[in-house]
Amino acid sequence: MTQDAPSDLRYVRYDSARENEYVAAMRQLISKDLSEPYSIYVYRYFLYQWGDLCFLAMDDKDEMVGVVVSKLEPHRGGPLRGYIAMLAVREEYRGRGIATKLVRMAIDAMTERNADEIVLETEITNTAAMKLYERLGFLRSKRLHRYYLNGNSAYRLVLYLREGVGSIRTSFDPYGLPPPPPMDQSYQTPTATQGNGS
Amino acid sequence: MLPNNEVRVPPPRAVAQSAVPRDITAEFTEAASKLRTGQLVKDEMFTLFEAVGALEIMDSKMDSGYIAPGENLAQALEHDYDVRRDLTPEELVGLMDQLLCHEMAWHMGHPLSQTLFTSIYIDKLLWPVPRTMEDARFDRVPSENPLVGLVLRTYCLALVKACDFVHARVASEYFYEEEDFVTQLYNRNLLSAFDSSHFYRLLDQAVNWVESQEGIDKKLRDAIRSRLQLRWEFLAAVDQDLEILDTGSTDSFESCLAHLKPVTESVALGKAVPEAFSLKLQRKLASTVPPRPIVHIKQEDALAHMKRLCQDAIDMQQMLGYSSPSNFKTAVWTLLSRKPQPSVYIRSLLQALIVNGMTILGAVSVRQFLYDDLAELVLPSSILLRANTDEVELPSDPRFRIAQIMEGFVKRFAQPFVDTVRSACLNRCRVRRTICHTAVDWDNLQMEAEELDLQLQNLSAEPALQFQGGEATFSYPLSSWAYHQKLIQLRLILQMGFELSIYAPEELPGIYWYLSHICSTHLSHLDRIRTFTVAARKRDLVSSGHEESSAQRSPAYHRSFLYLERLTTHIIAIDAFAIALHALYVLLARHQILPSAGGPGAYSSDKLRYELRMKPFIPISLPELVPYEEYHREATLEGDTDATILDRASKAITEARKAWEATLANGAFIEDVSSPAKEPSIAIEEDWRRDIKDMMRACIGASIAIETVKKALLGDKPPSEENPLNLQVVIPEIGSKTQWHDWWIVPQISEKKAANPTTS
Numbered sequence: 001m002t003q004d005a006p007s008d009l010r011y012v013r014y015d016s017a018r019e020n021e022y023v024a025a026m027r028q029l030i031s032k033d034l035s036e037p038y039s040i041y042v043y044r045y046f047l048y049q050w051g052d053l054c055f056l057a058m059d060d061k062d063e064m065v066g067v068v069v070s071k072l073e074p075h076r077g078g079p080l081r082g083y084i085a086m087l088a089v090r091e092e093y094r095g096r097g098i099a100t101k102l103v104r105m106a107i108d109a110m111t112e113r114n115a116d117e118i119v120l121e122t123e124i125t126n127t128a129a130m131k132l133y134e135r136l137g138f139l140r141s142k143r144l145h146r147y148y149l150n151g152n153s154a155y156r157l158v159l160y161l162r163e164g165v166g167s168i169r170t171s172f173d174p175y176g177l178p179p180p181p182p183m184d185q186s187y188q189t190p191t192a193t194q195g196n197g198s
Numbered sequence: 199m200l201p202n203n204e205v206r207v208p209p210p211r212a213v214a215q216s217a218v219p220r221d222i223t224a225e226f227t228e229a230a231s232k233l234r235t236g237q238l239v240k241d242e243m244f245t246l247f248e249a250v251g252a253l254e255i256m257d258s259k260m261d262s263g264y265i266a267p268g269e270n271l272a273q274a275l276e277h278d279y280d281v282r283r284d285l286t287p288e289e290l291v292g293l294m295d296q297l298l299c300h301e302m303a304w305h306m307g308h309p310l311s312q313t314l315f316t317s318i319y320i321d322k323l324l325w326p327v328p329r330t331m332e333d334a335r336f337d338r339v340p341s342e343n344p345l346v347g348l349v350l351r352t353y354c355l356a357l358v359k360a361c362d363f364v365h366a367r368v369a370s371e372y373f374y375e376e377e378d379f380v381t382q383l384y385n386r387n388l389l390s391a392f393d394s395s396h397f398y399r400l401l402d403q404a405v406n407w408v409e410s411q412e413g414i415d416k417k418l419r420d421a422i423r424s425r426l427q428l429r430w431e432f433l434a435a436v437d438q439d440l441e442i443l444d445t446g447s448t449d450s451f452e453s454c455l456a457h458l459k460p461v462t463e464s465v466a467l468g469k470a471v472p473e474a475f476s477l478k479l480q481r482k483l484a485s486t487v488p489p490r491p492i493v494h495i496k497q498e499d500a501l502a503h504m505k506r507l508c509q510d511a512i513d514m515q516q517m518l519g520y521s522s523p524s525n526f527k528t529a530v531w532t533l534l535s536r537k538p539q540p541s542v543y544i545r546s547l548l549q550a551l552i553v554n555g556m557t558i559l560g561a562v563s564v565r566q567f568l569y570d571d572l573a574e575l576v577l578p579s580s581i582l583l584r585a586n587t588d589e590v591e592l593p594s595d596p597r598f599r600i601a602q603i604m605e606g607f608v609k610r611f612a613q614p615f616v617d618t619v620r621s622a623c624l625n626r627c628r629v630r631r632t633i634c635h636t637a638v639d640w641d642n643l644q645m646e647a648e649e650l651d652l653q654l655q656n657l658s659a660e661p662a663l664q665f666q667g668g669e670a671t672f673s674y675p676l677s678s679w680a681y682h683q684k685l686i687q688l689r690l691i692l693q694m695g696f697e698l699s700i701y702a703p704e705e706l707p708g709i710y711w712y713l714s715h716i717c718s719t720h721l722s723h724l725d726r727i728r729t730f731t732v733a734a735r736k737r738d739l740v741s742s743g744h745e746e747s748s749a750q751r752s753p754a755y756h757r758s759f760l761y762l763e764r765l766t767t768h769i770i771a772i773d774a775f776a777i778a779l780h781a782l783y784v785l786l787a788r789h790q791i792l793p794s795a796g797g798p799g800a801y802s803s804d805k806l807r808y809e810l811r812m813k814p815f816i817p818i819s820l821p822e823l824v825p826y827e828e829y830h831r832e833a834t835l836e837g838d839t840d841a842t843i844l845d846r847a848s849k850a851i852t853e854a855r856k857a858w859e860a861t862l863a864n865g866a867f868i869e870d871v872s873s874p875a876k877e878p879s880i881a882i883e884e885d886w887r888r889d890i891k892d893m894m895r896a897c898i899g900a901s902i903a904i905e906t907v908k909k910a911l912l913g914d915k916p917p918s919e920e921n922p923l924n925l926q927v928v929i930p931e932i933g934s935k936t937q938w939h940d941w942w943i944v945p946q947i948s949e950k951k952a953a954n955p956t957t958s
Contacts, residue, residue, distance in 0.1 A: 036202045036488060037259050038250065045249035048240055085200040107801060122199065137800030139810055140700040145627040146307055146377050149203050149490070153627070155700070160806040166813040 009065070011101060014047060014054035022056065023047065025064040030088045035150050038086075046071055046085055053082075055105040057089070057098050065090040068102040072110050078170030079116035082107070087129070100132055107136070107159070116165045121147065121154040133157045204251035205376045253488060260488040262481050277476040279318045281336040284343050285350065285471075287418040292468030293319075294353055294425045295461075295497055296475070301357055302500035305364065305507070305541055308493045309380040311483050314361070316475045316492045319354055324386045325482070331355075331396050334389065344407055349422060352404040355389065356397045356429040362388035363436040364543050371546035371623075378542040378625055384483035394437050401430045421464035428457040432504075435511065439547055443560035448515045451508040458508070462501050503541065510540040513881040514548060520559050523571035524761060525867040527619055532866065532886045534622045545623040552623070553616050564612045571615070575682060576675040576727055578758035579738065579751040581658050596657040603650055603657075607676060610646065614639060618683060630694040633687045634814040640684040641818050647677035663733055673730035678723070681820065685720040688821075689713065689772070691814050697940040699932040702795035705811065706929075706943060707783035710776045711833040712812075712824070717773035719821050721766065728762050731755070757868070764864050771857035774850045775897060775942065781847035782904055784835045785911070786945065789923040804830070840911050847904045855897045862890045889939075896942035906947045926950045 014022060023043055031037040047054060050071040057066030066089040075081035084106060089098045107118060121144065122129045130140075138157040147154035160166070201207065233239070253260045265274040285293070297320075300313040314320050319336055328334035334355060341347045365388060369381050405426050408419055435450035442448065480489055510533070517529035530552065534540060540548075551559060558567045569583050577583055585601040592598055614636070621632045651674040654660075662670035692713045695701055701709055735755050738748055786792035805826050809816075815823045824832070835843055866886035910917070910925050917923040928946040930936040936946055 034199075034202060036490070037257075038200070038202060039252040039254050039260065041244075041249040041252040042200070042246075044238055044240070045244070045246055048238065087199070120199075121201065131795070134702060134795035135797035135800065137796055137802035137807070139702060139705070139807055141810065141813070142631060143627045143698040143700060144206075145374070145625045147201055147206060148199075149201075151307065154201075158810055159802050160810045161802070163806065163809065165806075166809045166816050 008060045009098065010058045011105060012056050012058060014051045014056060016047070016051050019047070022064070026056070026067045026069070026088075029064060029067055029090060030086050032091075033088060035148075043069070053106055053109050055102050055109075057093075057102060059093075065093045066098040066102050068099075068106045070106045070110065072113060072115055075117075076170035078168045079165050080114060082110035082115040082118040084118065084120040094128075099129075100136070103132065103136065111161055115161055116168065117161055118159045120157050122157060123148060123152045123154055125152055130155065130157070133159075200250070202250070203376065204247055207247045207250045208245075209247050251486075253486065258489075262485075262487070262489045275478060275481055277318060277473075277478050279473050279476065281319055281322050282339070282341040282346070284341070285345050286469070287345065287414050287422065288467060288469040289471050290345050290350060290468075291418065291421050291425070291464065292470045293350060293474060294422075295465055295468050296470060296472075297354065297357055298504070299495050299497060299500040300493075301361065302503045303493045303495045304361070304380075305543060306495070306503060307377070307379055307542065309382055309490075310386075311382070311384060311480050311485060311487070312490050312493045314357075315384065315386070315483060316477060316479055317354075318474050318476055318479065319350065320358065321479050321482075323351070323354055323358065324389075327387055328389070331392055334392075348400075348407055349404045349426070352397075352400040353426060353429055356401055356426075356433050358389050359392070359394060359397050360429070360433045360436050362390045363433075363439070366390070367436070367439060367550070368542055368546045371549040372620070373542055373546060374625070374628060377628075378545075382485065384485050386483075394433065397433055398430065401426055401433075405430075417464065418467055420460060421467050424457050424460040424464070428454060428461055431457060435508070436543075440550055440554070440560075442515060443518065443551060446515060446518060448512045451511040454508045455505065455512075458501060458505055465497055465501075506538070507541050507544060510536070510544045511547070514544070514551070516880070516882050518551065518559055520562050521870050522574060522868060523567060524574055526559070528866055528886065529882050530619055531622050532882050532889070535889070536885060539626060542625075545625075549620055549623045552620050558616070564616055565608050568608060568612050568615055572675070572679055573754060574758060574761050576673070576679045576731070576758075578731060578734075578754040580675070580734070582654060582675065596659075600654060600657050603653055607647070607650055611643065611680075614643060615683070618687070626694070627698060630691060630698060633690050633694070637684055637687040637691065637814060638817050640680060640687060641820065644677050644680040644684060644820065647680045648674060651676050661737070663730065673727075673734070675730075678727050678730075681723060682720075682727075684818075685716060685723060685821075688815065688818070689716050689720070692716065693941045696943055697932065701943075703792055703929045704787065704794040704796060705807075706792070707780055707787055708808070708829070708833040709811075710780035710783060712829075714773050714776035714780060715824065715832075716821070717769050717776060720769050721773065724762055724766050724769070728759070731758055731762070760868060764861075764868070767857055767860045767864060771854055771861050771893075774854035774857055775893070775900070778847050778850035778854055778900055778904065779942070779944070780833070781835070781843045781850065782900065782907065782945070784833075785840060785843055785847075785907055786927055786947075787834075788840070789911075789917065789925075791923055791925055791927050792945075793927060793929055844904070844908050844911065848901075848908070851897060851901045851904055855894065855901070858890060858894045858897060862887065862894070892939040893942060896938040896944050899938055899944040900942070903945055903947045906949075910949075924950045 023040075027037070027040070027043060046069045053070040053072060055068050056064055059065050067086065068084065069086040070082060070084045072080065072082045084103065087099055087103065089102075110118060118138075119141075120133065120138075122133065124130075124143070134140075134157070136159070138159045140155040141158045142156050144154040144156060146152070255261050256264060258264045258266065265271060297314070297317060300317065303313045304310055322336045323334050335351060336346070340351075365381065365383070368379050373379055375381060405423055408414075408423050408426065411419060414422075431450050431453040435454055475492060477489065477492055514533060517526065517533060520526055530548070534545070534548070539545075553564065554560060556564050558564060562570075573579075573583060581597065582600060582604060585597045585604060590597040590601065618636065621636070622629060624632060651672070654676070655672045655674075660672055662672055664670055692709060695709065738751060738755075783792060808826050808829060812823055830836075835846075838846075866883045907925065910923055915921065925947050926949075928948075929943060930946060932940055938944065
């Protein structure tokens, strides 16, 4: 995994002018690993706002063999948080460091834009992904119970890029832990949402 | 990867504005005509939540109404299973077992739409919504075969009714939707309007009928009967499940276990009827979710889940006798730490039993619970807990003021305190996350308690204590108590991190150092508490002219001292073990044989990773987060030689073994000598003992590891630049056999085989 990516590969930034061709290819690449595909709106949500944080690996026939999709925005009024939403490499191209290279490109692009931290989630059974991110310096900050639709749990992986991020205050966390119901009555169901919350 | 479930994504902020509907067809058509095909317009308010929740019509993976080319509507929507068809006894048994699998899969957290609601029989019972019990049947013209019309129908009805009770129990407690459980009923009703007596009557009828069927092979007859009986008992168990507080009886769950045995043994007799389940039913359910596959769990997993549920429910009964807060907390924590964790139904039931209507275990007021805990830890016999505005009505009397202040204390602290117990009922991931939040709350609570302490120490005229050469100090009982709660939480944050497997190998030296740091802080705090209790006891003996009252108070002091001693022993055990592992890991890291998750070209730095890891500790004002430089010095044992560190490890592990033995000998619970002997809490106590013994095993494993390193370091051929330490280190996975206890990561160290470097 550590050797340099073979030279027959090109790494490019997403280009919205080639949307039709790129989006179709990346959807195909990403959907392969998912029990339930993301809708087209999920891709558009990321690419329209943060297309410059999306990187592609193309082979010598100009076919897409790897992709990383990310976003960067302030987290609840606090740190500028980068989020790696999707990462996929075509099966026969795995083990060549392509994913690592793509993730590095995304991290570097986000660092250039003053990101304070980068976070992502990964399925706990996906040891390859975990190893990749941990090698890059990410730590598991918490475990998320039954996070994905298939019932698998996830780890939240986090990378701090500058000092003091841990102390940056965020606004009230609307997605965090709901307050427990009062003791004297109990017909109240907490909503389980935590998305990118802490 | 981004979650593919919108529930996991932050929902959009609710924007309060009232919309006035108007017809925009013309504007819309006009605007749309200016767009190219495929061109996108993004609304400012279109969030990730909506993007993830969006469906694409005409995509078979997302559109539950999609009809494939060549498929006609009837084929796509309708199944052709005849619910009136005859069933063989084998098929009946097979169906009952398939339904049980779906029921348990739902208990495990899968939605009804992928489990029970894929059953055509269940669908027919529940839709259209039955108005009477009569209505709840498979077809308007019922099957004449009693195996179908009586036995299977009864089985299904009793199953649905049991689901109704389970649903109500979970939904009324604190749980996480889709994480622990899916409450969605898709506009169906689980027969909640019908009294359970109907179901028992039908079950009795069905059992009687089956028993009289000489024509059916005896083995099959017994198999069918035991399944009906299991349904009877399970329904009885979940019906009125809070009554255990009054009756203390676990008979129904015990009968379930008894019937589960023949059910398990006769599974092989059944013949599955897969065509009685259909994914097409999902299209009829009121839901926007895409079609999702039927969940198939193994029969043995379903039976094991139910068996565990019943066993947990039975053992739960053993914690219902309240004797003291510490015993109660130990019992709750031990039961909930079982592996696998008790099911969401059990965890919900436990919550209801722990606190219901401001009462703990249906017996003790929340106030009493709080006072008992204060008495046990810091105020064994104090005016603060005795003052009562009912007895002292003169507002100028200090006791009146004391009572008032304590009243305010109870109001503020009762809920967070009960929550420290109750939060153990969450799933393990949430337990840790919740503690990360509550530790901050307790930091604030401690400061509030300190304010109250200052007022109280004036009112109660508490004499100051003079420590050697120090200033006069006071006991600060309430804030001391709060600090103790917080220190427990800070320790749990670290320890549960091991259990949830979140630390990288290279973090282990530092985390064990921090654990011992928290423990030693805690130990000094307990010492301080003890000093003040000793002083109070002395004052009591000296100043009190009334011999009697002093003697009366003696048991309370005795109990408190005993409690402090037990706590101290337990924390010394943790502390010593942490010190030993810290030292061991420092050596492994120093000699570069500790595996590392981070690679050479990693982003970030040790300092940033420390900040990230310690994030829950940053907002805590006491104890303050150790600054990185100091942490780094301490955690790497900078300046200490290998020999010194080895010595430290050996001494600490010996002390740890002794302290764990002492902890084991102290037992799980403090026995109350004054009250008549109660039935021992066998199962929970056994769990607790096993847990301590596992820690002791981990201790032994650590001693061996330390010895191995010692031999390699101080042996004939000490390591050098050219000749590095010839050891290999494996960090065992959580849950693996070589990992004796979830909270103690003991490295497996062996000599590197010279010729064969295949393992790394």
